[in-house]
Amino acid sequence: MSGAVAGVDPERWEVVIGLEVHAELATRTKLFSSATAEFGGEPNTHIDPLTLGLPGSLPVLNAHAVELAVRVGLALHCTVQRSVFARKNYFYPDQPKNYQISQYDLPINADGWLELPSGQRVGIERAHLEEDTGKSTHVGGGGRIHDARYSLVDLNRAGVPLLEIVGRPDLRTPEEARAYVSELRAVLVAVGASDGKMEEGSLRVDCNVSVRPRGTEELGTRCEIKNINSLRSLGRAIVAEAARQVDLIEAGERVVQETRHWNEDDGRTHTLRSKEEADDYRYFPDPDLVEVDPDPAWVEQIRASLPVLPAERRHRLAERTGASGETVALVVERGLDDLCLAAIDAGADPARTLTHAEHNLSDERSRDLDPAAFAALVRMEVDGQLTATQAKTVLAELVDSGGDPAAIAAERGFEAMDTSELEGLVDDLIAAHPAEWQRFCEGDGKITGFFVGQVMQATRGQADGKAVTALLAARRG
Amino acid sequence: MSVERALSGSPLPSAVETAAAVRAGHRSAVEVLGERLERITADEDRVHAFNLVTAERARAAAESVDARVAAGEDPGPLAGVPVAVKDNLCTQGVATTCSSRILAGWEPPYDATVVDRLQRAGAVVVGKTNLDEFAMGSSTEHSATGPTRNPHDLSRVPGGSSGGSAAAVAAGFAPIALGSDTGGSIRQPAALCGVVGVKPTYGLVSRLGLVAFGSSLDQVGPFAATVADAAVVCEVVGGHDPGDSTSLPGAFPSVVEHLDDGVDGLRVGLVTEMLGDGIAGDVAARVRAAAEALAAAGATVEEVSVPAVAYGLSAYYLVAPAEASSNLARYDGVRYGVRVDAPTAGEMMEASRTAGFGDEVKRRIMLGTYALSAGYYDAFYGKALRVRTLIRADFDAAYERFDVLVSPTSPTTAFAFGDKTADPLQMYLNDVCTIPTNLAGHPAASVPFGVGDDGLPVGVQVMAPALGEVAMFRTAAVLEASAGAS
Amino acid sequence: MDDAAAGSRIDAEQVAKVAALARLRLDDGELERFTHQLADILDHAADIEALDLEGVEPMAHPVRIVNVLRADEPGAPLDRDEVLSQAPAAEDGQFRVPPVLGEAP
Ligand SMILES: [Mg+2]
């Protein structure tokens, strides 16, 4: 059922999810200084005066980071606008200036949307530039933050450019949330803004979850879940948090707005922040920086340079093939849509082409397949010169080493079986297995596989499974 | 006319004279330095202009200047000129403390752009000068290293926050010095110490390597014994720096070539709001005398009202502390500076800051934190930013009719130690005439113009619109020339 | 500006809150003294409260230039050992601090 979250009664509760994704932009240097933004490295080697927050250091904005931010903004259908950097003030040891330079009331990208493969459009509130923090390692007490003996601070990552993409609370299920992150990642990678590596922290997801009685409009009190490191954790965290909130409310208690931490080990969210001190970030315009006011002509130039984005590729493929949304999404996700379209242009049957792309072309190298050879293969198959199984084998060889499908088929001795030969085989089988035939005639669909399997064994896979099924049906009458 | 110097010693050559002599090979940089170090040895104990005298490094720098001259090279327009540098400007490998306990022992890994440019022009840094901690103050009494004394009267303050730089020039420790001016921190001590002080247009001089106080107000500028020396320093240290995002494009306006242009035909406005309440009578009288001198030199002089400057002090004491509260957050005992240990990181930061900062800094950090905090932003910080717009608009209106504006620099001559430390507001009122130009981002200079009833120096402030440095320096040069005569 | 008005502008509780936000600790005497001084200063600033600033744009900065950008080219890093030699405590190439309680916001 749509809108269902495991463990939460869908008749009574609706779960509302909004995601904030921090994407590290693929620049060479940091957002405001020339220290390298490369991942990893010995601790505290990617440092310069600004990264260390040294007295007298000043920020100068990285032009490439702005360009990448605009690329993402345009890809998300945002308005690219005049923007101002602000300081978000809070003390933390891995935040060298004890303020983060971010964008507050005037983000560079505002008001867009992201279309998921299902066709659902998720609102994007804003996508703004900001700097990353460093990393604290907690030593002693088993590395747990609470009982650490001391902490070590590495500032390599401090100042690396981030794009914070704030989605609207338009998501309702873990599946939708995962689809949103996958789609966003695909867009970020497509426009060259990010490598999209969640495991290296290039993509970090904070998840806002609230619940409300089904049928009501007002949003419930939300909690923000941090420390989500994979799509799998995202789904699990949502399920756990939604259930926790419903349990609270059903027990007559209230949900408290807070930041919670996903713990992969016990599969629960935990409160971590001490609430004794309310956050008061005292945002104000950073006086060390000037406004960014992108020239409209430059923005249009960037728009023109964007690749065709996944949603549009899905639409294009669906239009040409009439295939189902899921198939189209999968083919585009694998990056096989251009290949398929070229093969279809070269005369391949659209449905057969997509079936191969969906089932037989999961290898990364498939994208390099020669569309003409692919089209020729599909034509042979449709013309009955190859069975589906034979076609799959030839295709695998085409991916491996290229060549001409007809030559490969001939080399392997693949010839379509003669119809009368196949009829004889099927009749022999029916005679040899009367009990099975009886069941087949009584409508036991499962037994079809038995007959097809027997034929395949006898022909060493050369028979066309579909033809066998058709013959069996014809014999039953 | 001039008061009896509290210190011994006759005036030494100006920076311009010194550089000319060194470039021509008539004097060696080492000899020039020796003359100044002698002064320092004789009087620094009583003045305390410096947090650190870098005699060894200075000698090496002077020797290298002499070597270049000997090799037939030109070391630059400040060849062999000793310079004192305010201790909130970064100097590579030389302690930079901002006169704060919290930075004790910190050695920057780089030179501020202005220091680098001075050295490339042949100048020889002789030391780091005292200041009110993090440049917050108007008397140099708020220094962790103790107060600087006014060379004209050792019982009086030199002004602040760049009191050490002003005193260094007044005492003859160096012909020129660098300071920083956020609300008057160059001009007010220049006035109180009887030297020339210039705050250029915001953005004309790089802030890279200047330890930030109020980033949208801070400007680096020179102290000098003469207007011409100040002009040369501006041209050397000014001009675009790609390392400072708020740096204006282009070079510093060519002021040196216009120093002798005079003020004939120049329109001079005398700011009404800066001659009334709160301005000492003897100071106001000197400013009126200055106006007469300018008129005598051919300028047209009229009074003009710039009403919004009356709100300058209020706006400044919200904007500057707000920016400071954030700028000074980095002093936390984690990466550099002083740490006071405690059981948790948060407590360590708090203990370090509590022990490391003096009262005035704490006061301003708290004031700024309050002005920015949720619920007060609109009433305080937000409102102050709008007042800035009003002030600039009123100045713009005045500059449609006038080329420069003239006022007192400081409401009084140098005051006694302890006079105003108990009441912060009284101290803040010292900056009432200097603050408006910082809020507007305009240039202004203070030029000595005789003495008050107590025999202590009075400074006249010459203000100009953004990038109006040429008119400002022309006026300053005429005031300097007529100061002795009137 | 009477004392009642001064009292309403900032009180000891607010000063304590602000001090905590700024990571400063005040003893009782300091709290009282600073509260008084800050109230005086804010009192003086009250003159701008009376101003009608409707429609006046805020001026956060005197510089009216925009789009100051830098090429995405790496520069030389600072030497780690030199940097860490200035730190109050270091270990394994990192800055060492007492245990951090709580996560960053
Ligand atoms: Mg966020």
Ligand SMILES: [Zn+2]
């Ligand atoms: Zn963020």
